[in-house]
Amino acid sequence: xxxTAGPADQATRRTFLARAVTAIQGLMGAIVAAVVGGxxxxxSFAGARRSWQRAAAVSDVDADVxxxxxxxxxxxxxxxxxVDRRVVYVQKEGANGVRVLDSTCTHLxxxxxxxxxxxxxxxxxxxxxxxxxxSVLDGPPPAPLRRLDARIDGGDVVVRV
Amino acid sequence: MWTALLDWLDARTGYRTLRSHALDEPLPPGTGWAxxxxxxxxxxxxxxxxxxxxxxxYYVPSPSLAYDSLRYLMSEVPLGALxxxxxxxxxxxxVVAAVIHLLRVFLxxxxxxxxxxxxxxxxxxxxxxxxxxxxxxLLPWDQKAYWATTVTIxxxxxxxxxxxxxxxxLRGGSELGSLTLGRWFAAHVFLLxxxxxxxxxxxxxxxxxxxxxxxxxxVSGAPIPFYPFHVIKDTLMxxxxxxxxxxxxxxxxxxxDEIANPADANYVPRPEWYFLSLFQLLKYFPGPLEVVATxxxxxxxxxxxxxxxxxxxxHSRHPWAPSRRVFTxxxxxxxxxxxLLTTLGLRDAPVRFDPNTWGPQSVAGFLTAEGEGNxxxxxxxxxxxxxPVRTTRIGRDEGWIxxxxxxxxxxxxxxxxxxxxxxxxxxxDATRAVLAYLRRMxxxxxxxxxxxxxxxxxxxxxxxxxxxxxxxxxGGDTGPDLSHIGARRDAxxxxxxxxxxxxxxxxxxxxxxxTRLTAAEIAAIADxxxxxx
Numbered sequence: 163x164x165x166t167a168g169p170a171d172q173a174t175r176r177t178f179l180a181r182a183v184t185a186i187q188g189l190m191g192a193i194v195a196a197v198v199g200g201x202x203x204x205x206s207f208a209g210a211r212r213s214w215q216r217a218a219a220v221s222d223v224d225a226d227v228x229x230x231x232x233x234x235x236x237x238x239x240x241x242x243x244x245v246d247r248r249v250v251y252v253q254k255e256g257a258n259g260v261r262v263l264d265s266t267c268t269h270l271x272x273x274x275x276x277x278x279x280x281x282x283x284x285x286x287x288x289x290x291x292x293x294x295x296x297s298v299l300d301g302p303p304p305a306p307l308r309r310l311d312a313r314i315d316g317g318d319v320v321v322r323v
Numbered sequence: 324m325w326t327a328l329l330d331w332l333d334a335r336t337g338y339r340t341l342r343s344h345a346l347d348e349p350l351p352p353g354t355g356w357a358x359x360x361x362x363x364x365x366x367x368x369x370x371x372x373x374x375x376x377x378x379x380x381y382y383v384p385s386p387s388l389a390y391d392s393l394r395y396l397m398s399e400v401p402l403g404a405l406x407x408x409x410x411x412x413x414x415x416x417x418v419v420a421a422v423i424h425l426l427r428v429f430l431x432x433x434x435x436x437x438x439x440x441x442x443x444x445x446x447x448x449x450x451x452x453x454x455x456x457x458x459x460x461l462l463p464w465d466q467k468a469y470w471a472t473t474v475t476i477x478x479x480x481x482x483x484x485x486x487x488x489x490x491x492x493l494r495g496g497s498e499l500g501s502l503t504l505g506r507w508f509a510a511h512v513f514l515l516x517x518x519x520x521x522x523x524x525x526x527x528x529x530x531x532x533x534x535x536x537x538x539x540x541x542v543s544g545a546p547i548p549f550y551p552f553h554v555i556k557d558t559l560m561x562x563x564x565x566x567x568x569x570x571x572x573x574x575x576x577x578x579x580d581e582i583a584n585p586a587d588a589n590y591v592p593r594p595e596w597y598f599l600s601l602f603q604l605l606k607y608f609p610g611p612l613e614v615v616a617t618x619x620x621x622x623x624x625x626x627x628x629x630x631x632x633x634x635x636x637x638h639s640r641h642p643w644a645p646s647r648r649v650f651t652x653x654x655x656x657x658x659x660x661x662x663l664l665t666t667l668g669l670r671d672a673p674v675r676f677d678p679n680t681w682g683p684q685s686v687a688g689f690l691t692a693e694g695e696g697n698x699x700x701x702x703x704x705x706x707x708x709x710x711p712v713r714t715t716r717i718g719r720d721e722g723w724i725x726x727x728x729x730x731x732x733x734x735x736x737x738x739x740x741x742x743x744x745x746x747x748x749x750x751x752d753a754t755r756a757v758l759a760y761l762r763r764m765x766x767x768x769x770x771x772x773x774x775x776x777x778x779x780x781x782x783x784x785x786x787x788x789x790x791x792x793x794x795x796x797x798g799g800d801t802g803p804d805l806s807h808i809g810a811r812r813d814a815x816x817x818x819x820x821x822x823x824x825x826x827x828x829x830x831x832x833x834x835x836x837x838t839r840l841t842a843a844e845i846a847a848i849a850d851x852x853x854x855x856x
Contacts, residue, residue: 179551198377241395
């Protein structure tokens with residue numbers, strides 16, 4: 163700007179100021195982006211919270227027939243609490259074990275049902291068929307029914323959901 | 324490769340011409356720091372837009388969820404409180420920056436021909452910014468928001484002839500409620516941003532069309548290229564303001580009151596500080612004269628500002644030039660009046676609510692809901708049919724909770740007829756105490772620690788006495804406030820009154836507690852209250 167500066171000085175000065183402008187404005191932009199971006203994206207990376215829930219009394223569960231149990235799960239959904247209902251199949255396994263299968267079909271997420279005559283889990287949507295232990299016997303499902311962590315605690319079956 | 328790509332892009336779009344048009348404006352020599360005020364406003368508006376978008380990802384414009392969504396953002400979301408803090412403080416900063424910009428333009432006489440419309444679009448932008456402040460103030464749906472908006476709408480209601488209609492349009496009906504919140508939210512995030520965009524574009528386009536006014540007295544020399552020689556000044560000034568904004572948001576987080584309680588007639592409403600001068604002015608024009616403060620004075624000020632370029636037609640731009648002196652004096656008087664009224668308004672500011680101040684009523688509610696032998700844990704336990712009371716953060720209104728507390732199995736009030744013979748689980752006094760406790764918890768308080776020896780007396784005072792008396796901000800208004808009763812009465816006098824108020828006052832509406840409480844209970848109450856100096 164100074165009238166005594168030569169053209170070369172003027173050019174250097176111009177380059178320096180232009181870089182300073184870019185750097186300072188970039189820094190302010192980055193700070194705002196970090197705050198807004200952080201606050202926006204943070205919940206995306208929060209894992210689901212799991213806890214042990216009582217599913218049924220051991221005395222209500224059979225060894226050879228899966229018992230459908232509706233779990234009532236109170237879950238924090240952002241700023242409100244919601245109650246999810248989730249159906250699981252509970253079955254005794256061995257002397258002290260218990261097997262709990264998620265009733266959701268691994269193909270596209272339909273709810274399977276247990277057919278007592280066939281002793282199979284059937285999916286009504288695309289004809290998936292699962293064995294008593296959850297393994298796929300027929301149809302499109304890519305994986306066995308999901309098995310949930312479960313144990314017997316006193317007289318109760320508890321599952322981790 | 325990179326240059327070739329940019330060349331191609333330029334050949335197709337001509338962006339280099341646009342960029343050089345935007346940046347290579349020659350400025351009048353002598354253009355200095357005073358001309359950075361507009362850029363600061365632009366920076367702050369940009370910041371408000373970005374943080375506003377972030378807030379909108381969480382905010383729900385509904386009375387039952389607005390407050391909880393903000394509480395969640397502030398306490399659970401990383402950086403959420405900071406983001407709201409930037410938006411909250413940004414609102415104040417942008418008003419101040421816009422007023423400073425206006426004063427700079429005024430003092431340098433930059434509104435004179437041919438820049439009248441630049442001035443007018445700028446004034447419209449200032450009104451739009453104030454509209455943002457006003458509409459944004461309601462959105463948190465806390466006590467402050469609810470009651471300040473009640474006042475704002477009453478001000479609109481005082482407009483002659485059309486006031487009633489105007490107020491109903493602002494409220495979306497005759498009561499302030501969900502419809503009000505919906506339309507103020509839509510105004511805040513759709514309507515006003517659109518207006519802002521249109522007028523910012525017009526303001527900047529007009530500024531470019533006529534060039535900036537430059538120093539009052541022309542300086543000789545070569546023009547200054549806008550980029551980067553003036554942009555660096557803009558940028559440094561913006562950086563200083565941004566640093567101040569960020570520090571404010573970090574050091575003084577935005578406040579959230581208790582959730583709006585339309586039944587609480589004791590709340591002292593108060594607008595945001597930049598409307599405080601108008602609010603204070605209202606105090607000097609009571610009754611039928613109110614319209615002077617709500618309409619006449621603001622109307623004259625705004626009208627005068629709009630008319631300024633047409634009233635001040637002289638060529639001199641110096642603020643003390645003979646033709647301009649009258650306007651400079653008028654602006655000085657206006658500025659000093661605003662400062663004076665704001666100072667007076669700030670002086671009687673109410674005490675800020677802190678959810679962690681636990682008075683006897685909320686503590687009694689805590690003991691009722693969570694203390695030994697309470698009935699709530701039958702359902703409100705981990706893994707039970709309902710969440711523990713402490714974490715339930717119930718989003719129901721108080722009418723619902725009141726019903727639920729008298730008949731806990733009724734989780735849908737109105738679904739079955741009320742049994743007149745039903746023995747309510749909690750009586751009205753205990754219910755009020757639990758409501759006070761739940762309000763504190765909803766506002767993010769930590770549960771109180773109650774010494775076992777004071778539990779009984781606090782519980783008795785919180786339920787019995789505070790049904791009618793006020794103590795530490797909670798309680799009823801039938802009897803006198805007991806917050807400092809110890810300064811007026813000693814323990815013996817309090818004991819006598821609680822035992823039988825008729826002994827002291829003759830015919831009193833206060834119940835006789837000598838027959839309802841034990842002597843030990845009355846003595847404990849008297850000692851507790853006498854200690855409240």
